[in-house]
Amino acid sequence: MSGHKISVSGLSIECHEAPDADCRKRPNCEPEEWDTAGCRDHSGEHKLTTGHDCWLSEWVNGSGLEDSYYDFDKYPITPTPNAPVELINEHPDAVLWKYEEIPNA
Ligand SMILES: [Zn+2]
Numbered sequence: 288m289s290g291h292k293i294s295v296s297g298l299s300i301e302c303h304e305a306p307d308a309d310c311r312k313r314p315n316c317e318p319e320e321w322d323t324a325g326c327r328d329h330s331g332e333h334k335l336t337t338g339h340d341c342w343l344s345e346w347v348n349g350s351g352l353e354d355s356y357y358d359f360d361k362y363p364i365t366p367t368p369n370a371p372v373e374l375i376n377e378h379p380d381a382v383l384w385k386y387e388e389i390p391n392a
Pocket residue numbers: 314316318326327328329332333
C-alpha cells in the first residue's frame with residue numbers, strides 16, 4: 288500500500304509515509320544531491336536522517352502533476368482527489384507518478 292495520494296484539491300500529491308520511510312530521509316545539511324551514503328555536496332560527510340518532508344512528492348509538486356505524469360499522452364484531465372498513487376524515481380532527471388494499481392478484489 289502506497290503512502291502517497293492525490294490531495295483533496297486534486298492539485299498536488301501528499302505523503303503519508305512513516306518518518307523513517309526512504310522518501311523522508313535526507314541529510315540535515317539540505318544538499319542539492321545525496322544518495323544512500325550521505326550528501327554529495329560535502330562528500331558524504333552528512334548521513335541520512337529521518338523525519339524530513341517527502342522529497343518524492345516535493346519533486347512532483349514542484350514540476351506539477353501534469354508534467355510529472357508517467358504517460359504524458361494519457362494524462363487524466365482531472366486527477367482523482369484522494370486516489371492512491373505510486374511515485375516512480377526516474378533518477379536523476381525526474382520523479383513521475385501514476386495511479387496505484389489496486390488488484391481486483
Ligand atoms: Zn552535507
